[in-house]
Amino acid sequence: xxxxxxxxxxxxxxxxxxMTLCLLSGVSADAKEYVLKLGxxxxxxxxxxxxxxxxxxxxxxxxxxxxxxxxxxxxQLGDSAEQVEGLHMGTLxxxxxxFSHASAFIRELTMFGAPFMFVNDQHFANVFDGDxxxxxxxxxQKRYEVRLLSTFTSGYRYLFNRKRxxxxxxxxxxxxxxxxxxxADALTxxxxxxxxxxxxxxxxxxxxxxxxxxxxxxxxxxxxxxxxYETCPHFAQTKHLVLPMGLFMSTKTLEKLPEKFQQIFFEExxxxxxxxxxxxxxxxxxxxxxxxxxxxxxxxxxxxAAFIEKGKxxxxxxxxxxxxENLLEGIRAAxx
Numbered sequence: 053x054x055x056x057x058x059x060x061x062x063x064x065x066x067x068x069x070x071m072t073l074c075l076l077s078g079v080s081a082d083a084k085e086y087v088l089k090l091g092x093x094x095x096x097x098x099x100x101x102x103x104x105x106x107x108x109x110x111x112x113x114x115x116x117x118x119x120x121x122x123x124x125x126x127x128q129l130g131d132s133a134e135q136v137e138g139l140h141m142g143t144l145x146x147x148x149x150x151f152s153h154a155s156a157f158i159r160e161l162t163m164f165g166a167p168f169m170f171v172n173d174q175h176f177a178n179v180f181d182g183d184x185x186x187x188x189x190x191x192x193q194k195r196y197e198v199r200l201l202s203t204f205t206s207g208y209r210y211l212f213n214r215k216r217x218x219x220x221x222x223x224x225x226x227x228x229x230x231x232x233x234x235x236a237d238a239l240t241x242x243x244x245x246x247x248x249x250x251x252x253x254x255x256x257x258x259x260x261x262x263x264x265x266x267x268x269x270x271x272x273x274x275x276x277x278x279x280x281y282e283t284c285p286h287f288a289q290t291k292h293l294v295l296p297m298g299l300f301m302s303t304k305t306l307e308k309l310p311e312k313f314q315q316i317f318f319e320e321x322x323x324x325x326x327x328x329x330x331x332x333x334x335x336x337x338x339x340x341x342x343x344x345x346x347x348x349x350x351x352x353x354x355x356x357a358a359f360i361e362k363g364k365x366x367x368x369x370x371x372x373x374x375x376x377e378n379l380l381e382g383i384r385a386a387x388x
Contacts, residue, residue, distance in 0.1 A: 089144055092125055094125060103204055135149055136198065140157065148298070150297055153233050156233055162376070166367040185200070198300045203296045205328070208289075211269045216286060229241050240293075260280065269293070273339040277339075289353055289354060
């Protein structure tokens with residue numbers, strides 16, 4: 053074989069080797085796996101938990117197994133406010149947390165602690181799946197380096213207490229009611245005549261047992277899951293609040309992921325939210341009926357018009373205090 057032929061052969065082999073190394077390098081990068089942590093404060097198989105599981109399964113499928121999300125329920129990673137702080141610091145990747153808890157860091161979310169904000173389920177969807185949702189995501193990113201992937205719902209929340217039936221505002225006088233951390237939440241129950249008592253969710257059951265508080269408020273499925281009915285047989289259909297639950301993600305985590313995967317989190321977050329909203333609406337009715345039939349819970353209908361008359365002005369009060377008038381206008385403009 054001539055020297056020329058040998059030289060050409062070596063060149064071809066070198067090219068083949070180089071191409072192989074490039075291909076192997078590319079496969080290695082694409083095949084890298086990411087294991088992310090997602091926390092929330094509800095029980096296993098609660099609608100929030102199932103919505104998170106659906107989100108995690110779909111992200112894993114869409115990324116061909118490259119991204120796995122491990123879910124930590126029941127505040128294993130801290131209460132909601134602590135989890136949101138973890139997102140900001142980059143020590144936690146994802147959290148499903150109430151807007152009221154996150155509002156301590158992102159003032160725009162304070163608006164949603166005001167009562168009687170949504171006229172129906174479609175109004176809720178119009179707000180968070182439309183322009184307002186985009187504005188809130190931008191605010192989260194700007195103020196606290198987190199992203200709002202989508203918004204789950206609690207459904208309508210009721211008051212429950214261990215002392216007496218509640219029909220009118222006067223029945224609330226003197227009742228010490230646990231509230232979430234948002235300023236609007238405390239203001240609501242103060243206006244209604246109760247004594248608001250801010251408290252982490254993980255402490256509510258023991259506080260009710262010990263008589264530290266007289267009652268709290270939540271959606272029926274959460275009351276059943278956490279057995280609050282054991283000490284609080286009196287339920288009032290106040291329907292004062294539909295609590296937005298943000299599926300939040302650390303900006304630090306999102307930006308570490310390959311760009312081709314980033315949009316998947318928003319798309320699958322939205323799909324999971326739509327599923328959860330419908331699912332929890334059904335489950336809330338089933339949970340309330342179950343507590344009535346099996347545990348003897350007593351449910352009263354309140355003077356809804358009187359509560360709305362007292363509660364609605366809180367929307368303007370919150371908007372003015374936190375300079376959120378434009379946001380409130382956008383929420384109201386999304387009414388069907």
